[in-house]
Amino acid sequence: MASGSADISTILDRILDAATDNLRIAKILVQMGLDPNNVTYDAIFNRLLEILLHNITLANLLAAIGAGFFVATLLMRTMVPLRVANMVGCVFFAAFGALSANVSTFLLYLLLLPINAVRLRQMLKLVKKARHAAEGDMSIEWLKPFMTERKYRRGDTLFELRDPAKEMFLTVTGKFLVKEINVEILPGALMGELGFLTPDNRRTGTVECIEDGQVLTITYERLLEIYFQDPQFGYYFLVLTSQRLLQNIQRLQDQLAAERAAGAAAGAATTNRIA
Template sequence: MDSPHIAVQAGTFFASIFVVATTTMRTMIPLRVFGIITNVILITTSIFSHAYPTLLLHAVLLPLNGYRLHQMLQLVRDVKKSVNSDLSMEWLKPFMTERCCATGEVLFYKDEKAEDMFYIVSGRYRLVESGIELPVGAIVGELGMLSPLNERTQTLECIEGGTVLGVSYRQVEELYVQNPEFGFYFLRLASARLFQNIGRLEQRLAEYTVQTPAPAAAPAPAAQGSA
């Protein structure tokens, strides 16, 4: 048996092992790594066996698997960086879709079903019930994903036309399932935002308490002497 034939058989054997291994994996990063290894092995064996259709197929799949692996690893790094710094949501931009908003448009109403979150790119937006105006770069609507009923707690109105980026909770959940590390950091990020909101409410309550004067004590009734 010549050496090229032995190489083809060995390559096919190892590629089969990696293909079977990928069926047992539940997360995306190990799946992509094993996919890349399988692509490399099958490209090599295809060269020896002159199986050009197989060579072409895995030559296409190899850069695709590499790109998706890079994208997922970058996502995890960006989420980790956001948790440890300014809580930015820049890392979600590649998974978002653009939406143009007109002045007076309501993006969502209080108590309606929450299905997505938004990243503010331009324009001005206000949470109607609290009167809070959100700055460019803010994320809004992400806590609805963690609420038991997935309902909006406030109404979001556009008060000056602009653009937002939206991502559905389903997409975020898919990223969560594909990569447990991403899910862990996303929960830390959402928790940090929740504590920020609680701190902001406590500060407003403290300011309101200081500004509101305590009611004056009622004067004691005058003592009446006996006739």
């Protein structure tokens, strides 16, 4: 066993001897405080250990912990724990900047703290609202802060059948008409959410403004971002679109039943005239 260790040490020493022939490597060794003419594996290890022990200070220890939290954020898949880890890391880095008298580092991470805190608060509110939605509260109010305002006048077309679908609408005021099924959409209703689910992201109908109104819009990219921040939003959206599909099915069934009743009434009237 000792012979094997000696052989490895000898091989490493030979590699180091060959490497020191390179002038660049020799300069690096000099900067590290080593003698290029007498470099061994043990000498490098001892020098690195000496540098490490010499730089063990409270400030560097705090920086190392902060770096650990930063690396942890790269491994996280959801935004809430990522923001928490980022805030903790900012605290350690700010403390490092204060102890090392590095003003720029201290101010940078001190400013990042409230930014992360605000975003974390938004994410927590989003998670809370999405959980309520998953439990049956289908209010869309919680989504409004993520939407932008847009106004339409009577006669304007919001989108047409088979158009590329890139955003979802929430009606605030006015009236809108789905032309294919002759259904009016009143304030407080969603439009365009089905285009988010179609394989080619195409509109499933044409919507026209029939009374001046205001809508709120949100892009599908933003919806995806919200989904990845809180996957429960995906369940909420599934329930929402399922309700819309069931409503459409019920509407078609009612129309079919009405047409059958009208046909039956017309047939009865014809029979009575013949009789």
